[in-house]
Amino acid sequence: MDSKAEILPAPPRNGGGELLQEIVRACHEAGGWLPFDRFMALALYTPGLGYYANALVKFGTLPASGSDFVTAPELSPWFGRTLGRQVGQALQATGTDEVWEFGAGSGALAEQVLTQLQVDGVRLRRYVIVDLSGVLRQRQKQRLAAWGDRVQWVSALPERLEGVVLGNEVLDAMPVQLLKRSVGVWHERGVAVRLAANAPGPLAWEDRPTPLRPPVEVPGSHDYLTEIHPQAEAFVRTLADRWVRGAAFLIDYGFPEAEYYHPQRHMGTLMCHRLHRSDADPLVDVGLKDITAHVNFTGVALAAQEAGLQVMGYASQGRFLLNAGLLELAAQAPMAERAGLTRLVHEHEMGELFKVLALAPVVSAEGWLPMGFVRGDRTHTL
Numbered sequence: 001m002d003s004k005a006e007i008l009p010a011p012p013r014n015g016g017g018e019l020l021q022e023i024v025r026a027c028h029e030a031g032g033w034l035p036f037d038r039f040m041a042l043a044l045y046t047p048g049l050g051y052y053a054n055a056l057v058k059f060g061t062l063p064a065s066g067s068d069f070v071t072a073p074e075l076s077p078w079f080g081r082t083l084g085r086q087v088g089q090a091l092q093a094t095g096t097d098e099v100w101e102f103g104a105g106s107g108a109l110a111e112q113v114l115t116q117l118q119v120d121g122v123r124l125r126r127y128v129i130v131d132l133s134g135v136l137r138q139r140q141k142q143r144l145a146a147w148g149d150r151v152q153w154v155s156a157l158p159e160r161l162e163g164v165v166l167g168n169e170v171l172d173a174m175p176v177q178l179l180k181r182s183v184g185v186w187h188e189r190g191v192a193v194r195l196a197a198n199a200p201g202p203l204a205w206e207d208r209p210t211p212l213r214p215p216v217e218v219p220g221s222h223d224y225l226t227e228i229h230p231q232a233e234a235f236v237r238t239l240a241d242r243w244v245r246g247a248a249f250l251i252d253y254g255f256p257e258a259e260y261y262h263p264q265r266h267m268g269t270l271m272c273h274r275l276h277r278s279d280a281d282p283l284v285d286v287g288l289k290d291i292t293a294h295v296n297f298t299g300v301a302l303a304a305q306e307a308g309l310q311v312m313g314y315a316s317q318g319r320f321l322l323n324a325g326l327l328e329l330a331a332q333a334p335m336a337e338r339a340g341l342t343r344l345v346h347e348h349e350m351g352e353l354f355k356v357l358a359l360a361p362v363v364s365a366e367g368w369l370p371m372g373f374v375r376g377d378r379t380h381t382l
Contacts, residue, residue, distance in 0.1 A: 019049040019287040024202055027193050033206055037175035037231065039191040043286050044173065045132060051287050052133045052173070058290070059106040063275040068290055070276070071169050072251075072317075072350060073108035076340035078330040079321070080112020083166070083249065086324045086372050087113055088122040090164045090247040093368040094360070097125040098163030098246075103170040104129040107140035113166070114147055116329075127151045128163075157242055165239065165248035165359075171300065172252050172292040174235065176227040178270070179214060180207050184221050188212055191283065203283040214261050215299060225268040226261060227293045233303035236359065240307035247312060247360040247370065253353045254295030256381045269294035297357055298382045310365040312358035313373030314382055317344065318351025320372040 023042050027034050034042075044050045052058070059074050060067025072079040087099060104110050110127060117124050127150055131137050137153055144151045178189035187207035194204045218224055239248070254260070260269075272279050274289035282291045301311050315323075321344055330338055345351040355378075358370050 019043070019046055020202055022046055022049065023191075023286065024193055027191065027203075033190050033192050033208065035188060035190045036178040040175035040282070040291055043282065043291055044175070046287075047134075049287055051290055053135065054287060055135050056288065058136075059108075063277075066275075068275060069273045071105060071108075072344060072354075073112060073168065074106065075350075076330075076344055077108075077112050077337060078326060078333065078341060079344055080109045081116045081329055082321050082324045082326040083109070083251075084113040084116025085120065085329070086249065086320075086370060087164050087166070088117055088120050089368075089371050090249075091117075091122055091124070094164070094246050094364040096163045096246045097123055099124065099127045099166060100130060100161065100163050101127070101166040101168075102130045103167065103173065104131050104140050105136065105168075107143035109166070109168055110140070110144055110151065114144075114151075124150065129153050130155070130157065157238065159242060160244055161239075161242045161246070162244050163246045165243070165246060165250075167248070167250045167252075169252055171229075171232045171235070171250060171295045172254070173290070174229070174231040176229055176231070176270070176293045177212065178268070179210070179212055179226055179228060181218070181222075181224040182207065183223070186210055186213060189225070201284060203286070205283070215296070216257055216261050218261050218263060220263045222263075222266060224263075224266045226265070227268055227270060227296075229293075229296050229299055232295065233299055236300055236304045236309070237307045240304065240309050240361075243309075243361055245361060245364045247358060247364060249370075249372075250300070250357045250359070251317060251354060252295045253350075254297050254355060256378075257296055257298035258381075260294065260296045260298070295355075297355055301357060301359075301382045304359050308362065309359045310362050311379055311382070312360050312365055313370055313377050314355060314357050314379045315373050315376050316347075316352050316378070317354035317356055318347065319376035320356040321345055321351075323374050323376070324372045 044052050047053050057066040058068055061070050101110055180187045180189045188210035189207050192204050192206035194202055214226055270293050272282050272289045272291050330341055343349040
């Protein structure tokens with residue numbers, strides 16, 4: 001479903017026993033059933049044990065490295081260099097001098113953006129990384145040591161924020177709720193503890209009737225599984241509460257609402273990633289693989305607007321990068337560095353599935369257009 005991996009059977013590997021014990025305990029404490037968003041949060045973010053909190057390698061181009069998937073900054077340094085051009089324009093247009101990156105992963109994107117800002121002579125007071133993973137923080141600090149005190153780490157938003165906000169593949173890792181329509185009745189899908197002694201694992205799906213619904217009606221009466229995204233929407237509302245000036249660029253795989261809840265998308269978008277292979281069973285190998293869902297960009301944009309932000313643009317990643325000068329920047333790059341450019345922009349690779357959504361406080365939205373949206377803007381499709 002996305003560029004992280006082709007869909008193949010996941011190789012067998014034992015899950016994290018200590019994390020499973022934590023999830024089973026949480027399930028019992030909750031009365032025997034956890035909504036999926038609670039399970040997903042535990043599986044990904046339990047301190048020291050969850051997928052993003054443990055010491056396993058996550059990011060890389062090949063499974064031989066022990067990595068599970070590749071993101072655009074690992075695929076090509078010119079992804080972040082091109083984004084850095086857009087960041088530089090936004091800093092100057094909004095009169096700010098800070099960048100705030102959420103979920104900085106390996107630190108590759110920060111390194112690339114900082115490099116381009118330096119090349120372009122853009123004034124930057126500090127680059128702040130918000131990351132909950134202590135393990136990833138340490139790896140980021142090693143990679144970005146050359147930038148000294150200009151790069152800082154925090155674990156939460158400040159009360160007042162000014163600057164350009166970046167989030168590359170952050171929204172897709174925010175826990176989602178699962179909704180299942182079965183025989184015309186909507187249920188919330190959650191996780192329960194198996195009771196059978198011969199069960200293949202301690203966790204099982206359990207659906208419970210719910211008043212929750214997708215944001216739009218899904219035509220038809222066929223069985224239908226999908227996701228809703230309250231945490232991603234809450235994220236942009238919280239950002240809006242504290243954000244005074246600047247612009248945000250959120251990059252992820254996903255669709256506008258009409259495509260997201262298309263009747264034919266009846267199995268939803270939930271996917272797991274491990275060793276550059278994908279599977280659709282998050283209850284197996286818990287803590288050893290990534291769990292993601294595509295982003296409903298309409299829902300995120302509406303939540304932002306309701307919170308007082310303005311949508312500055314929405315485009316495919318390919319169009320955004322071309323508008324921002326990817327080809328010109330990379331023209332003199334060694335052939336080895338240009339090899340990944342096609343995957344960044346081609347419509348059959350990351351170029352079309354990945355989108356870029358730009359937001360800004362109203363005071364920062366007047367009088368300029370982000371360069372990434374000068375052609376091919378799709379805001380009208382949200």
